[in-house]
Amino acid sequence: MIRILFIDDERDRMNSFREELEYHYKVTFIDKVDEALVFIRDHLDDIDLLILDIMMLPGKLVSMEEAERGLSTGLHFYRLLRKSAPYLPVIIFTNKEKMEKEFRGEANCLFLRKRDYLPLELAKAVKEFFQDFRLIG
Amino acid sequence: MKAEATSRKTDVFRELIELALHCSKRDEALQRLTRLVSLALNSDVCNLVLLDTKEPLLSHVACAGNNHKYHEFILRRPVRMGSSQQGDHLDYDLFMQGEGGARYNLQVDGKGIIDTAVARKYNLNSAISAPLKLGSQLLGYLNHFTSRTTEFASSESEILKLFARHAELIIDRIDKSDYTQTLERSHSISLALQHSLMSVKDDEFLKQVSQKACELLEVPICIVWKLNQHLPRLTVAATAGDVDADVSRMQLDLNRPGSLGIKRLLRSTDVRYLPDVSRAAANVYQFREKAKSAGWVSLLSAPMSAENRPIGLLDVYTRKRRYFKQWEREFFKTFANYTAFSIHKTELLRRVDRHSASLQRLSKLGEIMQHVAEAKNEEKLYSLILDKSLELVRSHHGWISSCDLVTGEHNIKIHRGEPAEVRALKVGRGITGQALQSERPIRVTDLRSKRWENVYEEEFRKNTRSALAVPLVVTNAEVRVGAAIQQGSKVIGLINVESPRKRAFTPDDENAIWTLGRHAANIIERLTDDQKLEKLREFDREIANKRDWDETIKVVLKAISDTIGYEYVNISMASPETNRIKSSHVRGVEDEVAFKRMAHYPLDGKNIHAEIFRTGDIQVPDANDDRLDTRLDTAFGLNDLIRVFIPLKLAPDDSWIGTVEAGYRRCHRKYIYERDVQILRRFVCSALEQKKRNLLPKISHEFTAPIVGIRATANFLLRRIKTLDEKLVERKFEDILTDCELLLHKVGELEHILGGASVVPVPSKKEWTLVYRDIIIKTVNQLKPLIAERKLDMSQILYNNTDIHRIRLYVDKPKLNSVVYNLLINSIKYAESNPADFKIIINLDEDKDSYILKFRDWGMGIKSEYRDLIFEDGFRAPEASRKNVTGSGLGLTIARRIMREIGGDLLLARNHKPTEFHLSLPKAARGDTQ
Secondary structure, eight states, X not given: OOEEEEEOSOTTTTHHHHHHHHHHSEEEEEOOHHHHHHHHHHHGGGOSEEEEOXXXXXXXXXXXXXXXXXXXXXXXXXXXXXHHOTTOOEEEEESOGGGHHHHTTOTTEEEXXXXXXXXXXXXXXXXXXXXXXXXXX | OHHHHHHHHHHHHHHHHHHHHHOOXXXXXXXXXHHHHHHHHTOSEEEEEEEETTTTEEEEEEEESSOHHHHHXXXXXXXXXBOGXXXXXXXXXXXXXXXXXXXXXXXXXXXXXXXXXXHHHTTOOEEEEEEEEETTEEEEEEEEEESOOSOXXXXXXXXXXXXXXXXXXXXXXXXXXXXXXXXXXXXXXXXXXXXXXXXXXXXXXXXXXXXHHHHHHTOSEEEEEEEETXXXXXXXXXXXXXXXXXHHTOEEETTSTTXXXXXXXXXXXXXXXESOGGGSXXXXXXXXXXXXXXXXXXXXXXXXXXXXXXXXXXXEEOSSOOOOOHHHHHHHHHHHHHHHHHHHHHHHHHHHHHHHOOHHHHHHHHHXXXXXXXXXXXXXXXXXXXXXXXXXXXXXXXXXXXXXXXXXXXXEEEEESOOSOOOOEETTSHHHHHHHHHTSOEEESOTTSGGGTTTOOOOSSTTOOEEEEEEEEEEEEEEEEBTEEEEXXXXXXXXXXXXXXXXXXXXXXXXXXXXXXXXXXXXXXXXXXXHHHHHHHHHHHHHHHOOOHHHHHHHHHHHIIIIIOOSEEEEXXXXXXXXXXXXXXXXXXXXXXXXXXXXEEETTSSSHHHHHHHHOOOBBOOTTOTTSOHHHHHHTTOTTEEEEEEEEOOTXXXXXXXXXXXXXXXXXXXXXXXXXXXXXXXXXXXXXXXXXXXXHHHHHHHHHHHHHHXXXXXXXXXXXXXGSOHHHHHHHHHHHHHHHHHHHHHHHHHHHHHTOSOSSOOOOOEEEEEIIIIIIIHHHHHTHHHHHHTTOOGGGEEEOGGGTTTOEEEEEHHHHHHHHHHHHHHHHHTXXXXXXXXXXXXXXXXXXXXXXXXXXXXXXXXXXXXXXXXXXXXXXXXXXXXXXXXXXXXXXXXXXXXXXXXXXEEEEEEESSSEEEEEEEETHHHHOOO
């Protein structure tokens, strides 16, 4: 079963996405950036795919100013992650549509707008993306 | 299918936002908007009409929908408004009310909005309309027609209103962008004309003027009239566009009866606009028959005058009815002024020609003027002017100075020859000082003669005998005096040439340099304006990056001082709720706090801020004007300033109205120049509006998250409900309810952004209300899901049960509800992270006139420096941003506005542990009758 780490600070709003994913995959949901970093450090080998939000409180990751008051936290998180996990498949799942250009051309990365996906559609998108990744990888 | 429908709707609203924020062509944007309305509402016809209230006519600019035949019918012609009582189908009075609404059974009764025959022919039965407004100005309507006979749902009306607000944004935004483009076009046109001025013959120059006028306003026809003072008669000097040979033979005898209007126009500084010349009265317009046959429709006519003498008229015509905006008229007037100046300059040159007999020299002067016009940089320009002036008058010694109107000095910027000393000179003293003061050239044939004894102070060179001092003056500068625009002059600097020989300079030399000087002054002025605009554009960019309202205003004030040169700026905001206008930001006084404490006035009083707020006039008052606040002016040394007062009207939200007052030391300045006034007004309005517009995408963005949440949860329930346990289903519904509550709250904020406090107040929905039972307890219950979600304890929201039946008031319940909601949701959102610390206490107190509801919480609180800012639009404390990434910063602004609207107030009584808000409710509401 694919093991997913889902990072999003809106835990309640993401419940239905998480619960649908749980019908198909093993999901760990974390709503704080700092906790997520610790989890990745300790369990990187147990993660097959990461779902990451962009607009989140930055915690200790970067300053509020750098994170544009939280509007670009996920981007900083992604850049840091890529240093230790360059090949981990990552789905950026966000309402911050303007960020798409920041991820254009990124390998092993898929940008999805939350508004375009219902829970089951996200589950399918995960499957397809992961299959593609395995084919390429 | 469902996903497809959702996606289609999402696409419609996405395109709507894209249109409102990015589309640059008005007609195209409005056409696309009507198409989106027809998609969203499934209209048989959706049209957007703009009003020409003077005529009065509807000009249809956009139409879409399923009924294509109707489009062809309606887009073909303008439709006249009239009186229903006299059988007209479109009722002028109804349209002017500026109210929308639903109307049914249109095939039997057109209700003043449609001809019943048209409704029958195109099978239209029902309509809803939403008015389009910019501030208090009614622009037109957005209408949704259907063949249905059933009643419209309230959601249809709400959606139409939402589209209408976006249409207003489009009209307003694109108008501003058109302004900037016209401004840029105007500069390049002036430059092109400067090039031709000296290199082509008079006739050809005027021909170019007429062509450029067409280009400036994008009109098909232009006629340049020249005045023969002696006959007196206007004759056509040049034409552009599609005009026949007859036109060039047209004449207007000013001795004829009926030419009074034209004579007045020639003497005035105003522009005349006739929407349809074929309908104008004979004493207003003399060429009706010609206009009809040639297909001329709207006319804009500007007088041309030079040195206060009328010299002609500049007319542009359109082939379709067109409304020329105020700023288009201003551009046209400036263009006419410029043309007049150019024509006058060629006359001056001819005079030089007559006196000098040196054709070679004349052609040289022409060449120099052309070079000067092409200069791109001030420093090079000064060098060029000086070197060429010296060349023209065969001298090697001279300088150019620039005036400092604060110190009254003029400083040598550049010189040639070896000066004895370069130092600051005083306006009014010495020969050059006198020339500057009189704004006329002074030619000295022998400095050692008695006439100049003790006058010559310049001592530029020890052995100087002859001198020629020529001021650099913009002679056709528009200046503001009182509320009127007048012709004035602007002294920029001076050209001084000297010679060791007696009688070195002739009257022809004087004429030539005087002509060159005035031409150069215009170019210097243009370069200075360009620099100002470029600097302001930089500030615009800086403003766009500011997230904080207070910081934005600080940049605006800095830009005004640094770029336009005002030493003192005061921005005042009007508050219709308190009926006062009050200084909100000031620069250039020593004690800003003390200034703000004094600078506030009743809106219906006689103070100049209140008056221009009411009248919308720009004013430069006389120093003794009794509308000025002498107490304030004396206390802060403002008596020495020459000041302009400009009303600030920020469409479409009238609650953001105020004034900007700016000034500089009177010293040696005579005037405030209109160009600076307009640059200032445009800059402040566009900076503030830009900031406000930036809030819109922010708010829109905040809608997405709860909608995504609701949709995901609903979809999940739909698919999985049978397999879920009851508790989980319950929690999911609570999630949906929480997001719905948040969305409703956001709708309030969106309304504030889009509509604000409209001039026509929304009718109040008052009802008898038990404030505790119907509002406070109800709101606490509404927030239950959110409280649970945050793992907070409901029982820690405390109030006294005996208060429940204590206040019964006749108030607008939904509005009061939204205020209480706002206070409580903030207490929950900004509670300390430990749930054990959560507590809200609601107490009731009263004084003679009011009940005071006290809301106390022990959350993160508000820093004392933010006490006043929390009520300002868009303000978010950094601590709040740290707690929640999103948030518009409008909640408390709206809450306070609502409380003041209903006669109460909202105050922050204590900022920390506990944070305490006081909500005062007037007891008078008890006595209100139904």
